[in-house]
Amino acid sequence: MKHLLFLTAFTTLALALNAQEIHFPPKNGPWAKMDAEKAKMDPDALLKAVQFAKENEYSGSRDLRIAILKGFEREPYHEILGPTKKRGGPAGMILKNGYLVASWGATDRVDMAFSVTKSFLSTVAGLAVDHKLIANTADRVANYVWDGTFGGEHNGKITWTQLLQQTSAWSGTLWGVKDWADRPPREGGVDDWKFEAPKAPGTVMEYNDVRVNVLAYALTHVWRKPLPMVLKEQIMDPIGASTTWRWHGYGDAWTEIDGLRMKSVTGGGHSGGGIFMTAQDMARFGLLFLNNGGWEDKQPISEAWIKEALAPSKANPNYGYMWWLNEQGNRYWENLPEHLFYAAGFGGNFIVVDQERGLVVVTRWLEPNKMGDFMRLLYAAMR
Structure with missing residues (x-):
């Protein structure tokens, strides 16, 4: 209801x-103004x-x-990666x-x-739905990305919706960063966080950039091209954005698709990038x-x-x-x-x-x- x-x-x-x-402001401006009274x-x-x-x-x-x-x-092993x-x-x-x-x-x-980047990343997912590259956000991601990133009983259950709502509880390591080391809880220590059983996907919202970056990785494989290119062609150029914006990933965040080496971008900047x-x-x-x-x-x-x-x-x-x-x-x-x-x-x-x-x-x-x-x-x- x-x-x-x-x-x-x-x-x-x-x-x-x-x-x-x-x-709608023209490309390269200037912005039309309106006084406060109006x-x-x-x-x-x-x-x-x-x-x-x-x-x-x-x-x-x-x-x-x-x-x-x-x-x-507070994050164990935290460093600048991008x-x-x-x-x-x-x-x-x-x-x-x-x-x-x-x-x-x-x-x-x-x-x-x-993390404003996350709303842009979400929009790239929306474009994938609009272009029918993703049939439904309720689908399991493992049906689209089968390289093992979403393998196993736990990660295999994760849907696009859960990645987008940050309820996926994806478990693993991406680009050298462990999911449990990203924004750990206030209580406990490294051993407690490391060995805690992952929550069931869809049950709890956890703000976690590793899992957001997994979404970016999955979308890169769905689009089969770097996400900054998708954002530029589908959104930023049509709305007249400048040529100055950039979208970065970590230094070692490379993947190969169709024989081409592509950078997988981040959904935030708390280790650099975004x-x-x-x-x-x-x-x-x-x-x-x-x-x-x-x-x-x-x-x-x-x-x-x-x-x-x-x-x-x-x-x-x-x-x-x-x-x-x-x-x-x-x-x-x-x-x-x-x-x-x-x-x-x-x-x-x-x-x-x-x-x-x-x-x-x-x-x-x-x-x-x-x-x-x-x-x-x-x-x-x-x-």
């Missing part, structure tokens, strides 16, 4: 969006929200190698129906996006989801996929297919609409989408525990 109500609400939002004029926002209150974002910079080092090693120091880049200062954009209402910082600077991108390109991606996968007269990703991707999982009501959902749960932003959904990454990187109000919000390097406060200030500015 809750899933049916979600789909009904989603359809209502889609109809409301179709009644609004959505502006966007039905109080200018002074909006300025207060922007100033808050500028004054609450992520407290970690701007040298992201240092920030990464410090941020994940590219990193020193970051810039706070930056962000606020869009109303595709028009730029406010921006701050260097929105054209390429920076690491960390997507490196500007705030402006992130905003374009958010605008695509604001408009239910449509861009001008094109439909790069199907509306049916977006509905599926934004449905809450049984194991965690705050998580869909690698998008966070502002439903009642551990990740709930109090006093903010429950229909919000967002991509989130280490260091305060966010893409927030509110389809009902026509809003896309991008933040870079905002102290993560201040994000809810920033969003409440922004919504307080709305009339």
Whole structure:
């Protein structure tokens, strides 16, 4: 029943969006602007929200190698395995129906996006469904990837849905990293984590980059081409993104398909790698989801996929297919609409989408525990 109500609400939002004029920025810009009054926002209150974002910079080092090693120091054997880049200062954009209402910082600077990458990876999975390379997300991955990565009684049960919702409990080692060593529980030690029996697939949501990277590996074999090429051709070029973004994997993350050596990318950057991108390109991606996968007269990703991707999982009501959902749960932003959904990454990187109000919000390097406060200030500015 809750899933049916979600789909009904989603359809209502889609109809409301179709009644609004959505502006799509041209390739290479410039972004068309809308003043706060026309966007039905109080200018002074909006300025207060922007100033808050500028004054609450992520407290970690701007040298992201240092920030990464410090941020994940509890993980046994943790090391930098992929590219990193020193970051810039706070930056962000606020869009109303595709028009730029406010921006701050260097929105054209390429920076690491960390786990925002996961929402791009999820979209590549959606493209595989749209192109009928994956018949159904309920299928077992072992039916598509038979090289042993999904072999055995446990891993053989894992479905695409479970990988996308981070409930797969995939067990093993990928690119030299063991699944149990990635974000281990607060209690216990290495021996406890190492010898704990894996949970049944689909029962518990565990945020785990090894298992996300297994998804990227599996999708690479389904597409039979590097995922950055898929994303570029199917999504980023159609939405007019810049040529500056990159998607990296670990140094030794190579696989061979059809006699060609291909890099298998990561779904985050907590050991380096992942997507490196500007705030402006992130905003374009958010605008695509604001408009239910449509861009001008094109439909790069199907509306049916977006509905599926934004449905809450049984194991965690705050998580869909690698998008966070502002439903009642551990990740709930109090006093903010429950229909919000967002991509989130280490260091305060966010893409927030509110389809009902026509809003896309991008933040870079905002102290993560201040994000809810920033969003409440922004919504307080709305009339």
